[in-house]
Amino acid sequence: MLGGDAEISLLGGIGIVRAFVQGATDxxxxxxxxxxxxxxxxxxxxxxxxxxxxxxxxAVSRVGGNTHYFSVQVLRRYGMDAAKDVTFIQTxxxxxxxxxxxxxxxxxxxxxxPADYQAVSQGGHRLAYGPELGIPYAAxxxxxxxSVIAKKPKVIGNFVRAMxxxxxxxxTDKEFAYKVLGKELRVNDRKILDAAYNAEITALxxxxxxxxxxxxxxxxxxxxxxPRAKKVKPQDLVDRRYLDDMxxxxxxxxxxxxxx
Numbered sequence: 001m002l003g004g005d006a007e008i009s010l011l012g013g014i015g016i017v018r019a020f021v022q023g024a025t026d027x028x029x030x031x032x033x034x035x036x037x038x039x040x041x042x043x044x045x046x047x048x049x050x051x052x053x054x055x056x057x058x059a060v061s062r063v064g065g066n067t068h069y070f071s072v073q074v075l076r077r078y079g080m081d082a083a084k085d086v087t088f089i090q091t092x093x094x095x096x097x098x099x100x101x102x103x104x105x106x107x108x109x110x111x112x113x114p115a116d117y118q119a120v121s122q123g124g125h126r127l128a129y130g131p132e133l134g135i136p137y138a139a140x141x142x143x144x145x146x147s148v149i150a151k152k153p154k155v156i157g158n159f160v161r162a163m164x165x166x167x168x169x170x171x172t173d174k175e176f177a178y179k180v181l182g183k184e185l186r187v188n189d190r191k192i193l194d195a196a197y198n199a200e201i202t203a204l205x206x207x208x209x210x211x212x213x214x215x216x217x218x219x220x221x222x223x224x225x226x227p228r229a230k231k232v233k234p235q236d237l238v239d240r241r242y243l244d245d246m247x248x249x250x251x252x253x254x255x256x257x258x259x260x
Contacts, residue, residue, distance in 0.1 A: 001027065007148045008159060012066040013138030017218045020237055021229045026145045028239040031160050032210035033140035033167075038131050038203050039070040040116040042101065042124040043108040050078040050127050054085045056107035059097035062090050066139055067097070067110040069221065073135050074128040113196035114187060131199055138214040149239060160242040161251065164208055168255050171206060207252050210238055 001009055002024060009016075016027050047053060053075070060067040072082040080086070089106050091097040094115040101109040101119050108127065109119060120126065142163065149156050170177050178193050187193060215234035223229035246252050 001143070001145060007152070008142060008144045008156065010140065010142055012069075013141050013143075013215065013218050014064065014066075014069065014222070016141075016143045017138075017215070017222055017229070017232075017237065018226070021219075021222055021226050021232055025236075026147050027143055027237075028146050028149070029138070029141050029143050029210055029215070029237055030149070030156065030239050030242055031142040031163060031208040032138065032205050032214070033142070033208065034200075034203050035136065035138060035205065035209070035211040035214035036130070036203050037066065037070045037073070037133070037135045037137045037139050038200055039067055039110050039112050040126050040130060041071060041074060041108055041110050041128040042116055042119040043127045044104075045123060045125060047107060047127065050074060051080065053108060053127070054080065057087045057089050057105075059089045059091050059100045059106040059109035061093050061097060063088055066137070067094070067112075069137065070128075070130060070135065071110045074133070077133075113199045114185065114192040116199075117192055117195035131203060136211065136213040136217045138210070138218055141210065142208075144239075146239065149241075153241075157242050157245070160208070161246065164246060164252070164255060167204065167206060167208060170204065171201065206256065207247070208243060210240070210243070 002019065010033070013029065016029065020027050041058070043053070047056065058071055060071060062068065068088060071088070075082045075085065089100065091100050094111045097109040097111055098115045098119055100106045101124065102122055111119060116126070142160070144156055174197065177197065181193055181196065182188050212234045215237055219229045219232055219234065
């Protein structure tokens with residue numbers, strides 16, 4: 001995005017926050033998809049408790065990414081220091097983490113559906129389940145550059161509206177969602193698709209909202225390695241023009257058939 005190769009990104013929020021804190025204030029979040037973490041830590045049967053992960057290897061997609069952050073937060077809740085008590089193995093992706101777990105290259109793996117379901121079906125069990133923990137975090141969010149928004153306000157606006165319409169389809173047309181998921185994930189097993197959809201759908205924002213607490217959680221984490229984050233407020237990171245326009249102009253109400 002900073003190099004101009006991409007004008008909009010869908011990603012976990014921490015990369016944008018860190019760049020903003022370091023001076024890339026042209027970046028802004030424009031719409032939210034998921035404001036809580038829905039990962040699971042899947043472990044081998046002999047690992048009964050989170051505390052049993054001490055000294056063990058945990059597969060994550062990437063250190064600094066969502067799966068790593070979730071793992072750190074869970075370990076912290078159980079009085080553990082992720083930097084000292086466990087070893088994180090970067091796999092590059094969740095299905096690669098699943099492969100590492102299946103091949104016994106790691107003791108546990110942090111994944112989202114449907115990879116977590118497949119790990120459980122292969123003999124693992126959940127030590128921690130994100131949908132139950134409700135850890136605030138801008139886990140999936142749209143970002144753009146303010147300079148691009150200034151040059152192409154209608155184009156970016158049309159994109160956000162299209163994503164709002166996609167959200168409506170995802171929430172209301174499960175069979176179509178399954179068709180797309182099956183194609184993109186190369187998964188046809190209905191049980192796996194059910195597990196993925198049911199775990200995620202309740203966490204997804206129907207109106208693409210961006211929660212202040214989800215951004216504050218990232219700022220708090222970044223501030224531990226970069227004190228400049230303490231001076232940044234969640235609202236500094238957000239351009240809500242499109243969300244406000246769709247809310248106040250009645251687009252969302254018409255889309256969802258609701259009255260307010």
